[in-house]
Amino acid sequence: xxxxxxxxxxxxxxxxxxxxxxxxxxxxxxxxxxxxxxxxxxxxxxxxxxxxxxxxxxxxxxxxxxxxxxxxxxxxxxxxxxxxxxxxxxxxxxxxxxxxxxxxxxxxxxxxxxxxxxxxxxxxxxxxxxxxxxxxxxxxxxxxxxxxxxxxxxxxxxxxxxxxxxxxxxxxxxxxxxxxxxxxxxxxxxxxxxxxxxxxxxxxxxxxxxxxxxxxxxxxxxxxxxxxxxxxxxxxxxxxxxxxxxxxxxxxxxxxxxxxxxxxxxxxxxxxxxxxxxxxxxxxxxxxxxxxxxxxxxxxxxxxxxxxxxxxxxxxxxxxx
Amino acid sequence: xxxxxxxxxxxxxxxxxxxxxxxxxxxxxxxxxxxxxxxxxxxxxxxxxxxxxxxxxxxxxxxxxxxxxxxxxxxxxxxxxxxxxxxxxxxxxxxxxxxxxxxxxxxxxxxxxxxxxxxxxxxxxxxxxxxxxxxxxxxxxxxxxxxxxxxxxxxxxxxxxxxxxxxxxxxxxxxxxxxxxxxxxxxxxxxxxxxxxxxxxxxxxxxxxxxxxxxxxxxxxxxxxxxxxxxxx
Numbered sequence: 001x002x003x004x005x006x007x008x009x010x011x012x013x014x015x016x017x018x019x020x021x022x023x024x025x026x027x028x029x030x031x032x033x034x035x036x037x038x039x040x041x042x043x044x045x046x047x048x049x050x051x052x053x054x055x056x057x058x059x060x061x062x063x064x065x066x067x068x069x070x071x072x073x074x075x076x077x078x079x080x081x082x083x084x085x086x087x088x089x090x091x092x093x094x095x096x097x098x099x100x101x102x103x104x105x106x107x108x109x110x111x112x113x114x115x116x117x118x119x120x121x122x123x124x125x126x127x128x129x130x131x132x133x134x135x136x137x138x139x140x141x142x143x144x145x146x147x148x149x150x151x152x153x154x155x156x157x158x159x160x161x162x163x164x165x166x167x168x169x170x171x172x173x174x175x176x177x178x179x180x181x182x183x184x185x186x187x188x189x190x191x192x193x194x195x196x197x198x199x200x201x202x203x204x205x206x207x208x209x210x211x212x213x214x215x216x217x218x219x220x221x222x223x224x225x226x227x228x229x230x231x232x233x234x235x236x237x238x239x240x241x242x243x244x245x246x247x248x249x250x251x252x253x254x255x256x257x258x259x260x261x262x263x264x265x266x267x268x269x270x271x272x273x274x275x276x277x278x279x280x281x282x283x284x285x286x287x288x289x290x291x292x293x294x295x296x297x298x299x300x301x302x303x304x305x306x307x308x309x310x311x312x313x314x315x316x317x318x319x320x321x
Numbered sequence: 322x323x324x325x326x327x328x329x330x331x332x333x334x335x336x337x338x339x340x341x342x343x344x345x346x347x348x349x350x351x352x353x354x355x356x357x358x359x360x361x362x363x364x365x366x367x368x369x370x371x372x373x374x375x376x377x378x379x380x381x382x383x384x385x386x387x388x389x390x391x392x393x394x395x396x397x398x399x400x401x402x403x404x405x406x407x408x409x410x411x412x413x414x415x416x417x418x419x420x421x422x423x424x425x426x427x428x429x430x431x432x433x434x435x436x437x438x439x440x441x442x443x444x445x446x447x448x449x450x451x452x453x454x455x456x457x458x459x460x461x462x463x464x465x466x467x468x469x470x471x472x473x474x475x476x477x478x479x480x481x482x483x484x485x486x487x488x489x490x491x492x493x494x495x496x497x498x499x500x501x502x503x504x505x506x507x508x509x510x511x512x513x514x515x516x517x518x519x520x521x522x523x524x525x526x527x528x529x530x531x532x533x534x535x536x537x538x539x540x541x542x543x544x545x546x547x548x549x550x551x552x553x554x
Contacts, residue, residue: 250549288554
């Protein structure tokens with residue numbers, strides 16, 4: 001392992017000029033703000049930041065600068081509790097990873113504290129080329145401006161991803177998710193939250209929601225698979241030549257409007273209905289209940305598969321050159 | 322208070338370590354640079370050094386004068402630069418490091434770290450004022466365990482929902498699909514049961530809770546796939 005120089009630099013003296021002595025009364029609680037700059041040596045390739053914060057929000061912002069900046073805000077009802085909130089920073093230059101995690105130390109003294117009263121919010125500015133891995137709980141999880149993808153996991157907290165290149169994987173149980181301007185393979189999974197996908201492009205898009213709606217607009221991915229149990233699926237996008245587009249729900253409605261040069265279409269509903277919009281001629285209903293047909297002309301037609309066991313399937317296509 | 326006085330106050334906290342020789346090279350050089358311009362600190366270091374020497378507790382570690390002459394010029398410049406650091410630098414070197422740098426990782430990290438901390442009091446929001454404060458010292462831990470249990474309940478709710486749909490839907494499935502569904506679900510159930518057992522035995526273990534959540538998500542995915550596609554023509 002290379003022993004590299006640890007360089008320290010002066011910060012503006014004014015940075016501490018506003019420091020207030022800690023204090024507490026029944027009307028206030030303690031807030032600590034920590035700003036940390038991490039500057040890897042030139043020989044260190046920083047490949048990823050790995051964040052695990054179960055105590056608050058995580059926001060990662062890409063920037064065109066080397067090094068990573070952290071802005072951490074801790075909140076607690078008193079200073080002793082504030083001191084129990086720990087942020088662990090583990091730079092691993094060999095792996096090229098900076099790991100950041102938070103923990104709440106449980107003391108032995110009898111001090112009544114509600115978990116909801118402590119909080120750690122982390123904002124990270126990182127080079128765009130760094131991959132992001134982040135876990136939150138009730139806090140929000142946001143990533144913007146990164147170019148090597150992100151893997152994000154939350155429970156109650158919302159997930160927001162904007163302007164990200166590379167593979168993006170998101171998982172939430174109850175939070176809402178919004179992914180906008182993602183160029184890369186996208187996999188989004190939610191159990192009870194709504195999922196909004198906008199301006200997604202790349203090799204693949206897979207989305208799965210149990211109780212929640214999926215809205216996908218301006219999608220331009222080669223392969224799309226969107227599945228819901230109870231929620232509606234609404235898809236607006238371009239069907240690429242040779243692409244495969246599969247929109248399926250058990251009970252929700254499937255609404256699809258796409259532009260395509262040529263497509264092979266298959267639509268089905270057992271207890272609901274299939275409603276092709278005007279302009280789609282030549283669809284035939286097979287004996288097994290499927291609506292089959294084709295649209296446009298081309299050597300590599302897109303395959304469009306839609307179904308809802310108990311909901312409606314509504315779709316329309318416009319011709320693209 | 323002037324910046325010079327602030328720096329003087331902060332540096333003074335390092336002087337004993339400097340005399341003891343326990344400061345790392347970076348801070349030792351910085352202190353030496355400060356001593357050149359601070360008569361008070363120099364006097365204190367001199368007095369402390371005399372005391373230590375008088376006690377005979379330290380061997381003479383001074384390099385030969387010839388050696389020193391050769392390297393002094395370079396070191397003087399370096400130490401003057403270090404001594405010129407702002408107060409924050411001195412504060413960081415001598416005082417509160419609010420972040421935990423695990424395992425001394427920074428020493429080998431090849432990553433430089435700067436830190437600024439601002440502390441202050443802000444008004445308590447109405448929602449926080451209305452919050453009930455538990456009486457038990459273990460409340461934080463119990464709240465965390467409760468939150469994990471609530472997450473598991475969420476997953477179980479989704480699983481129960483999908484199972485009940487599957488019970489109604491399976492009459493529409495082909496026999497081979499029913500068979501495959503039952504076999505796969507039995508395997509997944511066994512895995513979830515193992516993870517649940519582990520979670521019960523390790524209620525505060527985040528990794529175990531995460532693994533259980535992952536098992537539930539796999540079960541949800543499988544059940545959803547079955548109910549959405551099981552009856553496809």
